[in-house]
Amino acid sequence: MEPGRYKSKSPGSAGLGLFVLLCSSLLLNALFFAHHFVWASPPVPRLGDDAAGGGLSWALQAAREAEAVAAVDCSGHGSVFLDGIVGDGEDGRPGCECNHCFAGPDCSVRTPNCTADAESGNPLFLEPYWMRHAAASAVVFSGWHRMSYATTGGGLQSVELERHIRRLHRAVGNAAVDDKHLVFATGSTQLSNALVYALSPEGNAVSSSPPASVVATAPYYAAYKMQVDMFDAREYRWAGTTATWDKNTSRNSTGDFIEFVTSPNNPDTALRKPVLGGSSAIVDHAYYWPHFSHIPEPADEDVMLFSASKLSGHAGSRFGWALIRDENVATRAAQYIKTSTLGGSRETQLRILKLVKVILSNLHGAEDIFAFGYDVMRSRWHRLNAVVSRSTRISLQKIPPGYCTYLKRIKEPSPAYAWVKCEWEEDRDCSEMLLEAGIISRSGVSNEAGSRYTRVGLLKTEDDFDVLLERVTDLVNAEKHGQARSSAM
């Protein structure tokens, strides 16, 4: 279609010629009309007429790269990432990274007899939420974004992110923030050691006072002990479980205690309070969000920690924060972070800010992240229970329902982990028994809970959960058909 040749024709006499010309012109009108108002529909914004007055310039190339990578088809069983491996001699684009138990260039091939990997607490159950909120959650980094050591006001922490985290806690009602200092860290991992340092006796390197004793109640999150043992400073040492020290009258003579409390607990998901009176407690509330737990009231301990990993699912961002009542403790924790890493990545702070904004703008609406996460996790727990309830061999922790002040109703259980107990006498090593049944779990030995328990992670991808449920079903079915001892042992 060349519009030009119609125009080059001069009108002839009235009559047929004129009529043909009119028809042609009207047809052309119709075509232009259709092209302009119909083909372009729905009216996507044109580069060049956006509200800012100028079209996209420097951000265009990066936006195209990101969308091109995101558009690669991985059959719903994998993802492509901008920093994925680029193979030699290919098109220079990274390939699909397949979910566990899937393979092939487009992740369409299911691996036969695949072992379910439920060892970690990788929070990928929220990935679909962020895919649904792609436009709102995307962030563009200019090459010159926050090159400086200092952020707004000269500190290491984004002031806007601080504000939004406080807003989030107020809106969710899971922590009292008004009388707390806020300290950011590279994940709650870095934070837990910073807090141990901050609560240890000051200036101990030169004094001769005994080191603080760091303790937790079994079953506890093993990373606490691992970290304290590795970073064994002169101010603190790992001192075992609270059971050793509870009601122990010699406690006061052995120096200060620092008690790790995880609530909901990792691995057994129970809500917990400090056990040792009169000691400092670091209360890890990483899982105290409505997708995992009911929220009876705002937590208000002196030292609390939270993480992006279990809030939004961004474990790879390594972002955690502490709420600390005492100014001196907060200053010491911040000093630790500064000396350890000069603060966390500023890229992460901007990205988390964007994610928290999306979460805040959807609270209590149809796209509430907690409602979404709760639905996924409740459904998984329900399906797992339906299978395990037929078993005499393995059992799961009992979780009482509770009224959630955020959801404004009694909440069904939706835990991050199944805390599996092996009930049969001969299954002394529960993790080993599950492994033989094709399920990788984390043995309760590392939690000082003994080998009869093992932790099974429920918060990975739907693919991971499906494979897990298959393996558990096989295990329970084998037991029913009397094949347990031969096939699973």
Place this chain on the structure above:
Amino acid sequence: MEPGRYKSKSPGSAGLGLFVLLCSSLLLNALFFAHHFVWASPPVPRLGDDAAGGGLSWALQAAREAEAVAAVDCSGHGSVFLDGIVGDGEDGRPGCECNHCFAGPDCSVRTPNCTADAESGNPLFLEPYWMRHAAASAVVFSGWHRMSYATTGGGLQSVELERHIRRLHRAVGNAAVDDKHLVFATGSTQLSNALVYALSPEGNAVSSSPPASVVATAPYYAAYKMQVDMFDAREYRWAGTTATWDKNTSRNSTGDFIEFVTSPNNPDTALRKPVLGGSSAIVDHAYYWPHFSHIPEPADEDVMLFSASKLSGHAGSRFGWALIRDENVATRAAQYIKTSTLGGSRETQLRILKLVKVILSNLHGAEDIFAFGYDVMRSRWHRLNAVVSRSTRISLQKIPPGYCTYLKRIKEPSPAYAWVKCEWEEDRDCSEMLLEAGIISRSGVSNEAGSRYTRVGLLKTEDDFDVLLERVTDLVNAEKHGQARSSAM
């Protein structure tokens, strides 16, 4: 203009009516034609017909936000950032963050009698480079980018970034990488403690062997001592300067030594080698890039560290890496990073990958970052020297020229810091004297070099350097006019 009403008209008889209709239709065609082919020119890419086959969708909003923020005018004396503070009752957009000595909503007001802040090593001299490479260096993060703890292959480090860092070292020729392991960290700050840990005697917590002695040659980077003192583990302790131990025959009986070597040195910018024979050395090559130093040969020590801060200027990203020959040392360093923070932010890894790609693609070209950085820093050093050479009161370190294998010529000095010595008897506290002259510097006391020396940072913004040069010029002029003792003391 409503195209619809032309179409609703049915043609009447031949003659005037038909002719009017035809003219209208032709006019309409012409308008459509002009709109389609002329108004839209120059042909900006339309959403919907880019090369990838699909138009921008989810990345558009974020791209617009980033460009709108970047377009705010801060008079060339400040920047706006996406996570800058949003004031109450404003348009919801963050405002300008002004360079030191500038103020006002658009940073156009020069602060009178402003003190030059040359205390830090904030590498903002490279900010203009990234503004010039805006399109190539921008990165778009989807909301679901790398949520997992694990990256490609299950580790914590981007495989593509590892490859590109190795490529960069090979291309620049500043480090031998082929027989080295690569360990990422949250800045070289985290790395330096990880390496002290990795080189300390293993399993010392249970054994009774003496802790490793950590030492450095004065003047040294004070953060090493600060960190070792704060994280005073049972495996290592700060043991002062190498001068105490060099040729000290009792050295072997006091346990292992770990020597920090910084080359080029911070603060005095001299190239250095380890001093204590037979001990482990951590060689900090953060400044061993052609913008600061000539590169006589690829560094090839057993344990070396580098950082994005002094390569690309991205101090806020907190990204450093170590090159380690021995596998066991690398494994222990990686274990430290894992236990401390579960690896660094994955956002940072993607962004640094993009930046390294831009650097690589411009090496030896007109837009070489090292040529750019060298020009800036050489010019600053030249201007500062021209002023200080007129002074009897202060002097700067002498830097011998050297052949740079990367630039393929003799390189003039372009150091990151001026190591200022106060020559007059009465100026015992050089940092204090400079402060009275309106210059904030970092006293040599922290480097165990004594108060007669002080470090002046040269790598901040051009605004910072301009103010610094003004203050130094005032100081030297006052001295020339015989006012020094009264005005500057």
